Amino acid sequence: MLTLYSFGPAANSLKPLLALYEKGLDFTPRFVDPTRFEHHEDWFKQLNPRGQVPALDHDGHIITESTVICEYLEDAFPDCAIKLRPADPIRIAEMRVWTKWVDEYFCWCVSTIGWERMIGPMARAYSDAEFEEKMARIPIPEQQAKWRAARAGFPKATLDEEMRKIGVSVAKLEARLAESEWLAGPDYTLADICNFAIANRMQHGFAELVNTAATPHLVAWIDRINARPAAQAMFAQSKSEMPAPRPAAAA
Incomplete structure (x- = not known):
């Protein structure tokens, strides 16, 4: 089960x-x-x-x-x-380069902006006592620190740097997808699923960076995955x- x-x-x-x-x-x-x-x-x-x-x-x-x-x-x-996951070891390695990149780079910069936009207002809505009660239940000290940073508001320099990294990420995806229908070669793999999890709806949340004029291949890739029967069912x-x-x- x-x-x-x-x-x-x-x-x-x-x-x-x-x-x-x-x-x-x-x-x-x-x-x-x-x-x-x-x-x-x-x-x-x-x-x-x-x-x-x-x-x-x-x-x-x-x-x-x-x-x-x-x-x-x-x-x-x-x-x-x-x-x-591809059968060819070379393709597997390529796939894992993309899944490693999304986990260690792409996800984090998008996440910080998301925390600033969504988690921060939610955290500030709690009283000091309510907020501390919730923090006491979080087992990871680094996660507590992130909640506190979001409640206070991330420094502008931090947000600017994360937006720069998002721009780098978008450009990397667009360049690759201009060469290939899928990220790790000719087949749809976990490389696509893991990056789609972060990139989906960026054409709405980060429309200044992700749009049909600036990133046509990235937008088309997002649309292709959304059109898959499994994604629609999900x-x-x-x-x-x-x-x-x-x-x-x-x-």
Whole structure:
């Protein structure tokens, strides 16, 4: 049995979620609500002591880290008709260069801007006491520091540098996709899934950088992946599988 704990089809949670749909594997989606800090509740930290999603439960064995989960699915289900990792060792290496790059560079600069735009206002809405109570439940000191930085507002120099890195990332993707339909060669692989998880919707959130005039190949690649039956099923079904809003507590 497979159970995926995630925030739904966005960012790092999207990687294994889309991989599962692409491979046609039966699994139980368990959506964890980040606005209620469910990933920091004790029940979830028993699964992943770091209090982070995604986490895959395969017959009681917990696999964490989004890209590792994607690779694990290739190893654990080698007989699936859909292969998301090339057979050629050279192509595998190329794929892993792209997944390493997104994990160590591309994801982080986009994440910082996302934290500034979305997490910061949410963090500032809490009282000091409420905020500290939530920080006490976060098991990773670096993650606590990031929440505090977002609440205070990231320095302009930091935001400017992260935007510069996003520009570098966008240019790198556009240049590669001008040469090849997919990132790691002629076939759609985990390189595409892992980068799509971060790049999807950048044409809306970073329209000044990602648009049909400046980055036609990147936009076309985003559209190609969104048009895949697995991606369409993932987005459509995830909406119905998200937990319903909880009623507000009585005053």
